[in-house]
Amino acid sequence: MSDQIPTKSIVEGAFLAAITAVIFIISIYIPLLGTLVSFLCPLPIIILCLRHSLKFAIISTFISGILVSMLAGPWQGIMVLLGFGILGLTLGFVIKNDFSLTDIIMVGSVASLLSKGLILLIGFWFLNINPVLFDVEEIDRVITQSLNFYNGMGLSPEQFSSMKESLTQTINIVRIAFPGMIILASIFDTIINYWVARLVLKRFGYKLSNFTSFSKWRASKSFFWSYFLGVILIFLGAKYNLPLLSKIGVNIQLFFSVVFLIYGLSLTGFILERFKIKNFLKWVIYILVCFQPLLSQIATWAAMLDIWIDFRKLITAKEE
Structure with a gap:
């Protein structure tokens, strides 16, 4: 019983x-x-x-x-x-x-x-x-329809060719970087x-561990060397004609690029807190950084430099 x-x-x-x-x-x-x-x-x-x-x-x-x-x-x-x-x-x-x-x-x-x-x-x-493949094929279909639409609007052959090449490259990256x-x-x-x-x-009385405040997140040196490994693998794959090596390198580089972008947003959040920016405006800036390629790249580079420089420490010391 x-x-x-x-x-x-x-x-x-x-x-x-x-x-x-x-x-x-x-x-x-x-x-x-x-x-x-x-x-x-x-x-x-x-x-x-x-x-x-x-x-x-x-x-x-x-x-x-x-x-x-x-x-x-x-x-x-x-x-x-x-x-x-x-x-x-x-x-x-x-x-x-x-x-x-x-x-x-x-x-x-x-x-x-x-x-x-x-x-x-x-x-x-x-x-x-x-x-x-279904998702990629679906994207291919949508891209073809989009190109046909823009072609009907009178795009020049050069513009049409450039747009098609750009979209095709994007699809190829999706295929390679899927893992x-x-x-x-x-x-x-x-x-x-x-x-x-x-x-x-x-609310049910369970106490689970909380994450560290987002503005305090910092990348470790191992992340930088992992990203660098991806770059080396891409280079070696291209030089010695080893597609598999290149694909592994692309996946490693993509993974850690996103990781560094997140740490870059964390550093951005730290700076915004110093200026007492309201949460709503903070989220607007986060979204802008994520979707604007130049700002995304700057945030990624800043996170990489932060490993060696520690911008938070410099900013805090300057304020003191």
């Missing part, structure tokens, strides 16, 4: 499984809101891990997948199990076992990457869907899900 699950726990598990299914359905059918709501999908699973056993949470996750399969189709059910189930169960397990914040993000990122890899494999091998983009997506996915879980669980 001692191994029997209490009725209250069964009811709570069923309720949270249903909540997970409902959240996922909303994320499918409501475009903009759905993207934001999707970050809540692992939350009920995390709560189940914290309040009950991992085994109980796994059972409830499978129930969520079955509910979504009945309502939206088997592929969506697989997405719940793999896309959100693995990450939710992993985050719930590491949080419950008091892992450090760094370990939580690392383990969660690996779990998120594993889930995305499984989804790609299932789509390719069992459902005859290639999610990687790096997946890794970045896995890390961001884990960070955002943990951040949302921390805010929500705080």
Whole structure:
């Protein structure tokens, strides 16, 4: 009798499984809101891990997948199990076992990457869907339509050729850098899900470790040398005609370029705080830096220099 699950726990598990299914359905059918709501999908699973056993949470996750399969189709059910189930169960397990914040993000990122890899494999091998090429082919189709539209507006042959070459290069970079983009997506996915879980669980009495203030983030020297390694691999791949080496280098360089951009935004935030800029205007500046290529490059370079110079220390010393 001692191994029997209490009725209250069964009811709570069923309720949270249903909540997970409902959240996922909303994320499918409501475009903009759905993207934001999707970050809540692992939350009920995390709560189940914290309040009950991992085994109980796994059972409830499978129930969520079955509910979504009945309502939206088997592929969506697989997405719940793999896309959100693995990450939710992993985050719930590491949080419950008091892992450090760094370990939580690392383990969660690996779990998120594993889930995305499984989804790609299932789509390719069992459902005859290639999610990687499908997205790129769709982009190719849109680009072709766009070029035809601009061509109809009377672009000169030189302008049309230049635009086509630029867009083609962009697509080629997407194809080559897809592994790096997946890794970045896995890390961001884990960070955002943990951040949302921390805010929500705080109201239920759970105290989760908080991130260091964003304006204090600084890159380590190992990041710089990793970025430099990517540059070297690209150079060697081009010189000795080794495409695989070049592709690895491009992915490393892309990954750490984004990392340095984030640290550059952190440095920007530190400077804005010194001028007492309001939060709304801060976010406007962040968005402007991200989407303006010149400002993005300046922020990236500034983060690299900050490793060796420590601009925060210089600014603080000057103020004192």
